[in-house]
Amino acid sequence: MSARTALVIGGTGPTGPPLVDGLVERGFDTTIFHTGRHELPDGPDVPHLHGDPFSADGIADALGDRRFDVVVATYGRVRLLAEHVAGKCDHFLAVGGTPVYEGYVEPHLHFPTGMDMPVREDRHPLVPTTDIEQASYRTAAIRRTEDTVFQLGRDGAFDATYLRYPTVYGPRNPHAWEWTVVRRVLDGRPWMILSDDGRGIHSRAGARNAAHAILCAVDHPSAAAGKAYNVADEDLVSIRQWAELTAAAAGGSLGIRSLPGELPSPGWGVIAFGYKGTPSCVLDTSRLREDLGYRDVMSLRDGIEETVEWMLAHREEMDANPNLVDPFDYAAEDALMAAYDRAMADLAPFTEPFVTGLQRMPVPQTAKGSKAGSQS
DSSP, X not given: OOOOEEEEEOOSSSSHHHHHHXXXXXXXXXXXXXXXXXXXXXXXXXXXXXXXXXXXXXXXXXXXXXXEEEEEESSSOHHHHHHHHTTSEEEEEEEEEGGGBTTSSSGGGSSSSSOOSSBOTTTSOBXXXXXXXXXXXXXXXXXXXXXXXXXXXXXXXXXXXXXEEOEEESTTOSSOTTHHHHHHHHTTOOEEEEEGGGOOBBOEEEHHHHHXXXXXXXXXXXXXXXXXXXXXXXXXXXXXXXXXHHHHHTTOOOEEEEEOTTSOSGGGGGSTTGGGSOSOBOBOOHHHHHHHOOOOSSOHHHHHHHHHHHHHHTHHHHHTOTTOOOOOOHHHHHHHHHHHHHHHHHHHHHHHHHHHHHHTSOOOBOTTSSBTTOOO
C-alpha cells in the first residue's frame, strides 16, 4: 500500500516543524509548499515546492494537478488554495484567527462591548462579510475565506476543518510579542509600561500546542469535518503574568508601570491590535478537547522558556524584525510616565473622597461572622 500524502502550505514558521514532524510520524508522505525565503537548515527532511501561495497563478504553477490525502493551509491565500485543491484532496484544514469573531478588533461593534467570556465557536457571532468601521484590519476577508472553505466542503470538494488561532508564541514567530519584554531585560531597563496594569487576559497558543491541535484534527477526520475549532493553551494567564514569566525566562525582572488603556503607548506592544482591540479574549476549547481529544503537549511556562531561549540566540534577527511595533524609545517612555504622574498628582484632590469611601468599605464576612481569610 502506498503511503498517505500530505501537503503543508507554510511549514517553516513557529508551528511548521512540529506539524511536519507529526505528519511524517503518522506515516504521511509530506511535502511543503512555501516561497523558499525562509528555509530552515535543521528543518524536517521533506520535499519542498517553491512558489507563490498568495496568487492563483502561483498556486497553479507550483501544485498543478497534484492530489493529496490531506492539505493543511497555515500560510498563503487560503481561499485560493482551497479553490485550487477542491476535488484534489480528502481533507482540507485551514488556519485562521480570532479576528473573525465580532468585537475582537473593534470591541464597540459587539454588544456587550468586547468579547463573550469564554468565546464559543457556535455561540459568539462572527464579523459581517462586509467591512463596517474596520478600516484598521480587514476582518471581513477572514470571514469570507472561512465561508468559502466550508461551502466547498458542503459541496463535496473535501472535508473542511477550520482552526482559529489566538496569539501564537514560539521560535521563529514573525510576530514576536515577547521581544518587547526580553529586550528590556537585556537593556537593563528597570520597568515597562502595561495598559491597565496588564489585567487583560488573552488566550495564547504555544507553537507546539497549535501544531498538535491540527494533528488531532488529522487523526479524527470524520469528527472534524465541517467544523471550526478554537485553539488555545489550557493554561491561562493575564498579560501582566505573561510579561513577568517572559522577563524571568530572560533572566531578569521588570517593574510594571500602568497607563490607562485609552492611551496609545508601548504597553500595547505586547498584544495584537493594541489599544483598539478587545482588552480580553478567552477562548473556549471544549469542542477541541471533546471532539478530538486535544491536550497541551507543552506547558505555557515551558513554551515561554523555549521561545525566549530562541530569541536570545537570535538577537540580531530579532532587532531586525520588520513586524516589531515597539520603538524601544526609553526617553519617550520616561517623559510619558512623568507626564502621567503629574496628571495623577493634579487629580489627587478629586480622587480623595473615593479613596476614603473605599477604605470605609466593610470587611467581607464568612457565614459564621468571622472576617474572611482569618484563621482560628
